[in-house]
Ligand code: HEC
């Protein structure tokens with residue numbers, strides 16, 4: 001066994017263990033809120049509830065056109081990648097590539113972030129959409145599939161068992177290769193040429209295979225680097241949630257700590273040069289949790305892979321490229337643990353500001369600006385004013401904390417009317433947070449409305465518990481952990497066939513099942529076909545990781561006989 005392979009197998013075992021033990025992901029159907037995709041379906045009027053889709057236009061185009069009215073897109077075209085759908089169009093992956101779509105930036109029409117909130121993946125041959133979208137009420141991504149997604153198909157959206165997806169989407173986030181993006185047609189010129197030749201066009205479903213051509217159908221940018229930005233942004237939404245929990249788990253008053261962080265998130269985004277007085281307990285928590293810049297979640301970033309070998313598409317996937325291998329920890333911010341106090345403070349300031357911007361919108365900040373009576377008045381530090389609350393400038397704090405001596409004398413402050421400030425600060429202190437509540441913009445704004453007597457949050461998107469009203473049954477396609485299967489007759493099948501016939505729908509997953517008896521039954525049912533493909537040396541294909549020797553082939557055929565007896 002090669003080293004890389006050993007590592008890969010160890011990794012697979014480890015990853016299986018990791019997702020099994022994760023509690024947050026226990027509920028496949030959200031118990032609060034719903035996916036952003038469900039909310040958008042409501043808003044744009046597409047209902048994938050089992051009724052037949054129109055024949056024309058193609059439902060994928062219809063969906064993108066409608067979504068496009070609310071957000072522009074970043075797209076990416078991946079003929080042969082590492083997703084669950086990677087084999088689905090084989091051997092015509094160049095002609096029927098996987099299309100990736102991510103919503104971009106703020107909506108033109110709704111007061112909500114679109115950036116990083118919705119990702120759709122589609123391989124025509126699967127007749128399925130894969131969807132990852134944010135649930136703001138639970139602070140997590142939801143994983144969904146729309147089945148029967150073809151013209152005339154009875155399209156049905158459902159939540160999938162998360163463990164199916166988290167094998168690779170390990171942190172519960174979208175994932176993507178970094179670097180040169182050689183799996184995409186936009187950055188791999190050889191792949192682009194091959195794909196354009198196979199499709200006979202520079203577009204597929206209106207999505208350019210190139211990087212700079214406009215789409216004939218939608219407002220979008222076909223740029224993988226921007227798609228990656230959205231994936232990064234999405235990963236941070238989950239990373240920030242964890243940072244918020246973890247930093248406060250180290251403090252004495254955990255709920256107060258969480259509210260304090262919310263206050264920091266809002267205040268640092270109200271105006272430039274606005275911060276709060278350093279809070280040493282929070283700072284210590286920040287440095288212990290994020291001192292090396294990472295958080296205890298799998299990184300969203302995959303190693304890059306070039307599927308073109310000698311000018312041709314190669315389906316061979318080296319084991320170390322497997323996205324289900326354990327990955328390094330997710331990067332959140334620059335390391336801070338060996339910095340002087342001032343710099344630690346400054347990085348904390350940057351972190352909370354970034355958190356604020358990812359969850360809250362510019363409109364939200366405007367709402368708070370007006371509550372605080374508009375722009376604060378500048379004052380020099382020594383002046384005292386009992387009618388005002390004066391806040392420091394982060395750059396001054398960086399200096400004064402570093403220099404240890406009292407340079408506060410020269411600080412420039414920004415002051416709000418005290419009554420307005422107190423009302424704002426007290427409303428945050430009174431947030432009815434409980435221990436397990438996620439960091440949810442919508443819940444926070446609702447609760448602040450109540451305290452402040454404002455009417456701001458009522459019109460915000462995505463607060464209703466749509467998912468609970470939705471169809472509950474989810475089709476379970478359970479797969480056993482391969483290492484738990486004991487039957488000797490199955491061992492070689494697992495070794496030589498599970499790379500492609502276990503987890504995904506296409507090619508058929510005859511090694512999937514709730515128990516060994518089911519797996520044996522699957523094989524029995526298609527014994528003739530398997531025998532034919534084995535005898536004629538059609539399986540495993542030449543690009544498979546494990547090739548069969550003649551003896552191993554004969555042994556497999558014997559195993560098959562024993563199973564079919
Ligand atoms: C075998 C590993 C693997 C599994 C399992 C997997 N994915 Fe992915 N997925 C990927 C990879 C790799 C990418 C990025 C590149 C690509 O799409 O080819 C991806 C991308 C996606 C994207 C585009 C956004 C992004 O993260 O880049 C969606 C949507 C998606 N997957 C949905 C799902 C859903 C839903 C499931 C569960 C049913 C799932 N995936 C299971 C590997 C996987």
Ligand code: HEC
Pocket residue numbers: 087090091493496497498499500501507508510526529530533534539540541543544545556
């Ligand atoms: C590297 C991926 C890969 C591996 C490994 C692999 N297959 Fe396949 N298999 C495919 C693909 C792709 C298809 C669909 C295209 C085709 O039929 O050639 C397929 C199709 C099949 C089919 C026909 C489809 C059906 O209805 O079931 C059989 C039977 C089959 N494989 C058996 C096997 C057996 C047995 C092994 C292990 C000895 C194996 N395969 C290993 C990729 C793989």
